[in-house]
Amino acid sequence: MPESPTRTVDEHLAEILELxxxxxxxTLPLAACLGLTLRADLTARLPAPPFTNSSMDGFAVRAADVAGASAGRPVELPVADDQPAGPRGASVLAPGTAIRIMTGAPLPEGADAVVPVELTDQPRGSVPLPPAVRVLEPVVVGASVRHRGEGVAVGAPVMPAGTRLGAAALAAAAAVGYGELPVARRPRLAVVSTGDELAAPGEALGGGTIPDSNLTMLVALATEWGADVPVAERVGDDPGTLRAVLARAAEAADLVVTCGGISAGAYEVVRQALESPRVRFVQVAMQPGKPQGLGTLAASHGDVPVLALPGNPVSSFVGFRVLVRPALAVLAGRDPHAETATVPVRAAEAWRSPAGRRQYAPVRLEPPERPGEPFLARPTHRLGSASHLVGSLHLAHALAVVPAEVTQVEAGQAMAAIPLPPWSPELPVQVAPHPR
Amino acid sequence: MPESPTRTVDEHLAEILELxxxxxxxTLPLAACLGLTLRADLTARLPAPPFTNSSMDGFAVRAADVAGASAGRPVELPVADDQPAGPRGASVLAPGTAIRIMTGAPLPEGADAVVPVELTDQPRGSVPLPPAVRVLEPVVVGASVRHRGEGVAVGAPVMPAGTRLGAAALAAAAAVGYGELPVARRPRLAVVSTGDELAAPGEALGGGTIPDSNLTMLVALATEWGADVPVAERVGDDPGTLRAVLARAAEAADLVVTCGGISAGAYEVVRQALESPRVRFVQVAMQPGKPQGLGTLAASHGDVPVLALPGNPVSSFVGFRVLVRPALAVLAGRDPHAETATVPVRAAEAWRSPAGRRQYAPVRLEPPERPGEPFLARPTHRLGSASHLVGSLHLAHALAVVPAEVTQVEAGQAMAAIPLPPWSPELPVQVAPHPR
Structure with a gap:
């Protein structure tokens, strides 16, 4: 009898998230916050812009003084001062005069408009301050003026807690007065790949050895996601050695992930090293990736969660996407369920899925026959989702999710798929606001 | 008269790409290749899997020996040996016997199938080698066997030059025998933000000073993209100081980007420091971002291209996306035009666009009224694409591209938009293969 799954994917994930x-x-300086999650609602400390200023290079005036200007009958005003951008602060404009002003410079007191240099008799560029300027067109009150706080008023909400801080968010935070932000620190994930059969990538192979693609892959997946990886080690099938490595991993990390050594065989080093009241090994109703382990490791700073993934590379890949990333999201202060958000697709061809297990099938996405219909999902390899096919995994655009009760996917069948970022440049995307 | 644009965006970009x-x-080890671009076609050095092996924990047999097995009439075979995964290599199976075998272990010579432990009288897990096994079901030739090279044959193409090396691609490279790869090194971008009016983020402001959001933003944009940023400096309006900083920047970088100091004013420090036969300042038919500069700086390792962006934060943001990223792509060995790939959208509301300039308007994307139609694009701020509105830039999902000849965007109008990755978790996506 095949061992029956003891739990659904959702039940397993819920238990992981409890760990x-x-x-x-x-609180970190802005430059250290890229990719991190904001942990408090942010309101504007400063208005944006912080003072009323000119949006053009030109001459600050009172609009009333140039109301009658035209190219044929220009209005000449004495240039009383020069107002560069910079820390000097605003000048004062007397009626009937002009002050030369640069983009971003504070609008002089008494001025209510700026005449761009192009609407005067003056040349553009780096020239001496002229004694007078002839204005060739009238301007309305407020012309070429950016008012204090017109972008963002003081106290206005700028971004909510939970925002992932990208470049534009950091710029916005700077613009409204922040030099540092309350954030969740970058999660630290330790990765340990196990098995006597593993050789380092590129190493010559003996009779029964294979290149260890898992360690490279899991470290890269964690890095792509935005985690730090303080420990990345390959360990053979000796439980004592593995226990020592895991103890070091737990000291250095917020979450430990192992790979391999958890199935039904006689030499399952992760089971042997970890099976205890703290760590359980279970059968999850998913394919690939049925055997899974979860629990905690003791560390001097407290218990550290450990997730044990199976060793087949595609199983590891799917386990990282479906189980590890949600845990990292919690550690990063973000919504774990957003990590497995799906998009609608249709099957491009028929394929099989095991009874009673949710299948995650690596698929290519192809354009639909009619624009606007869902993309078509085709398994990346003629052999389907067999879990050892790491050699074609990089071709996948998404993981098609086949419900546990479906054993035969039919061509054209509607289903959900988890997209696999980060996007390569040859994969432009259509963006949708989150449906949740 | 406003100064007329001297060139289109496409003409300007073409000249940048010539620089x-x-x-x-x-050649770098796999662990250093994440995010880099492969510079040669990769073919399999090893087959995947590298040797014929078991996909299950169980017993290697000759299928013919268990052809008549059933639960009622099990076939009993002596267990002649134990075949763990690992460097020992394959055993030899004598007819009429079984060899216990673990997942991933080499299939013994003479065996042609594996009976999973679940189809025998043996328990799962870590137990002593039994003297004999009773097989409860027949298996076909090849059952639970993964054949050498069935995933990837030696010499088969695995990925082409130009591939961006994500986690799965690195795993595939490891699996087919590579420990290091020929790649383009990570581009080094130096960023210099200019202006007497700039204060560091979080610093108290004087009368005419504003927080410098550009330096933080451009460094973060470069980092998000995958560039290194060896120099990131804020400089005032002194041309001599700026020249010294730029000389250092050129020594350390493959590309230098400045920000601010290039428009029509009397105090344009970047123009003053750089205008020469090597560097030109031009008017590009785009909004925001009309003033632009481009050229080269002399460095001891040769000429280093420099791009001068305008200082308004949204202008800088758009300039980075539309002009700097394509240049970084060339430096990284990738297709520069993929950086500005667009998706179809429709305008959610009407807005204006300047005559004769291509507009890049930061927009939110909203779901269409009917599923499958393009997403609806709405400017992120009631004030439209005014270039100083950095306080709302982080809300944008995309830059809507309004053609130069359009002065009035109508609600419902079809247009293209450049999506703004990286995607936040609340932005699931629909993926399409690249149309090019």
Whole structure:
């Protein structure tokens, strides 16, 4: 009898998420916040712009003084001062005069408009301050003026807690007065790949050895996601050695992931090293990736969650995407369920899925026959989702999700798929606001 | 008269791309290749899997020996040996016997199938080698066997030059025998933000000073893209100081980007420091971002291209996306035009666009009224694409591209938009193969 799954993917994920909790917020300088999650609602400390200023190079005036200007009958005003951008602050404009002003410079007190240099008799560029300027067109009150706070008023909400801080968000935070932000620190994930059969990538192979693609892959997946990887080790089938490596991993990390050594065989080093009241090995109703382990490791700073993934590379890949990333999201202060958000697709061809297990099939996406219909999903390899086919995994655009009760996917069948970022440049995307 | 644009965006970009060229390929270990571009076609050095092996924990047999097995009439075979995964290599199976075998272990010579442990009288897990096994079901030839090279044959193409090396691609390279890869090194981008009016983010402001959001933003944009940023400096309006900083920047970088100091004013520090036969300042038919500069700086390792962006934050943002990223792509060995690939959208509301200039309007994307139609694009701020509105730029999902000849965008109008990755978790996507 095949061993029956003991739990659904959702039940397993729920138990994983109980093991992890977000760390307290840390305050970091903006330059260290890229990719991190904001841990408090941000409101504007400064208005944007912080003072009323000119949006053009030109001459600050009172609009009333140039109301009658035309090319044929220009209005000549004495140029009383020069107002560069910079820390000097605003000049004062007397009626009937002009002040030369640069883009971004504070609007002089008494001025209510700026005449761009192009609407005067003056040349553009780096020239001495002229004694007078002839204005060739009238301007309305407020012309070429950016008012204090017109972009963002003081106290206005700028971004909510939970925002992932990309470049534009960091710029916005700077513009409204922040030099540092309360964030969740970058999660630290330790990765340990196990098995006597593993050789380092590129190493000459003996009789029964294979290149270890898992360690490279899991470290890269964690890095792509935005985690730090303080420990990345390959260990053979000796439980004592593995226990020592895991103890070091737990000291250095917020989450430990192992790979391999958890199935039904006689030499399952992760089971042998970890099976205890703290760590359980279970059968999850998913394919690939049925055997899974979860629990905690003791460390001097407290219990550290450990997830044990199976060793087949595609199983590891799917396990990272479906189980590890949600745990990292919690550690990063983000919504774990957003990590497995799906898009609608249709099957491009028929394929099989095992009874009673949710299948995650690596698929290519192809354009639909009619524009606007869902993309077509085709398994990346003629052999389907067999879990050892790491050699074609990089071709996948998404993981098609086949429900547990479906054993035969039919061509044209509607289904959900988890897209696999990061996007390569040859994969432009259609963006949709999150349906949740 | 407003100064007329001297060139289209496409003409300007073409001239920029003539300034940059991809570096020679470097060979780096897999762990250093994440995010880099492969510079040669990769073919399999090893077959995947590298030897014929078991996909299950169980017993290697000759299928013919268990052809008549059933639960009622099991076939009993003596267990002659134990075949763990690992470097020992394959055993030899005598007819009429079984060899216990673990997942991934080499199939013994003489065996042609594996009976999973679940189809025998033996328990799963870590137990002593039994003297004999009773097989409860027949298996076909090839059952639970993964054949050498069935995933990838030796010499088969695995991925082409130009592939961006994500986690799965690195795993595939490892699996087919590579420990290092020929790649384009990570481009080095120096960023210099200019202006007497700039204060560091979070610093108290004087009368005419504003927080410098550009330096933070451009460094973050470069980092998000995958460039290194060896120099990131804020400089005031002194041309001599700026020249010294730029000389250092050129020594450390493959590309230098400045920000601010290039428009029509009297105090334009970047123009003053750089205007020469090597560097030109031009008017590009785009909004925001009309003033632009381009040229080269002399460095001891040769000429280094420099791009001068305008200082308004949204202008800088758009300039980075539309002009700097394509140059970085060339430096990284990738297709520069993929950086500005667009998706179809429709305008959610009407807005204006300047005559004779291509507009890049930061927009939110909203779901269409009917599923399958293009997403609806709505400017992120009630004030439209005004270039100083950095406080709302992080809300944008995309830059809507309004053609130069359009002065009025109508609600419902079809247009293209450049999506703005990296995607936040609340932005699931629909993926399409690249149309090019």
């Amino acid at each position: 992890v909790s977000p760390p307290p917020a840390a | 940059v060229s991809p570096p020679p390929a470097a």
